[in-house]
Amino acid sequence: MEKNNSNKTGDPTLFTRENKTAAQNLEVVEVLAGNNGKQKFLTLVEFKLSMKITVSAIKADIGGIGGHTRPSDRLVQTVKDFVIKNGKGILIDSYIGYTGDDIHIVMTHTLGTDNKEIHKLAWEAFTEGTKIAKEQGLYGAGQDLLKDSFSGNVKGMGPGVAEIEMEERPSEVFCVFAADKTEPGAYNFPFWRMFVDARSNTGLIINEELAEGVIFRIMDVMSGKIADLKLWNDKPELEAALMYPGRFVVHSVLTHQREQIVSCSTDRLHNIAGTYVGKDDPIAIVRTQKNFPATEEAGSAFNDPHIVAGNTRGSHHMPFMPVALNSAASLNYSIPIVSCLLFSMHNGKLTGPHDGFGTADWEYQRRLASERATVLRVQGFIHPATLVPDELEYNKGYEARMAKLNEKFK
Known part of the structure; x- marks a missing residue:
């Protein structure tokens, strides 16, 4: 210096x-x-x-071993080395891991959200990793990098982004939920459980700040428009939006005093590419404790696995399975998965992650997800095991079948 x-x-x-x-x-x-x-x-x-600290979590699928499974060790190390080397003077701290075949980069800094330097660092790290993925012949090398060159912000370019700028509390704690084989709307139901459903979260009754209600910022992913829905007056409208996770997704959640609690990636890859190129694999940051949900209240919103869109070819409904950190995607029809990274932070320095879904009790939840997946797969290709036509139409194969079918109707 x-x-x-x-x-x-x-x-x-x-x-x-x-x-x-x-x-x-x-x-x-x-x-x-x-x-x-x-x-x-x-x-x-x-x-x-x-001083305000920003937490940025940026993820991308840039290649998997033998299919959509997990990145190679060399690929993960390449991304990690690039971030450490090129993040000097920019980042305070960072962590690199993966969920399924998606690599996530968690960074702390003081540059604010949507910062060009931070987004460029992540983009170039993924680009460098893609070179290794291609060299190793990994499947889907560079799959989520949908543009040829960086344009100042990775939003709309393929990678998923969640960011929160905050005034750091004396004991700042947060979770990063990283998902694979599903879409941003997969978080709709868990966030409803965290902030609306007292049956799932008693803190909504006994914590004065949470009892005041929060503001859900909902995005219409087709139009890109945002609506701020305030609890408790807008509860029916909020639930009307959350019931269709393919169209309306949680962008962020704020306290009634507009302090941000949640940030979630919202990009739909088929809206960017115009065709199916893989599921969106969302990532979210959730601040916890004190006037926010307790860490266990946030984590337990993912128990009793609910049904989400995604799975093999992104064309099915399957349960959302909580998994341990750095887990590969399953070959059992590629069940949608989510991992939970728990961090403590002081002056931007990270301690962790602790594996939120790594304790023994989560094995039961994984078994529940497996059982529900088996039931759904018995349904075969018949809806509701598969997605509605509006979602399948981005798949070129389905589009071709329907075009041929329509020719036969007289």
């Missing part, structure tokens, strides 16, 4: 918004103030009060 020798205040280190987290050991720091780039001096106490 270079010193600014022109200072008149004991030669403090110059900190920009990008690297000011290194100021923790100084009594006086100089930061760039606002967008005009002018410097001002802050005491360490003032500095800490002014």
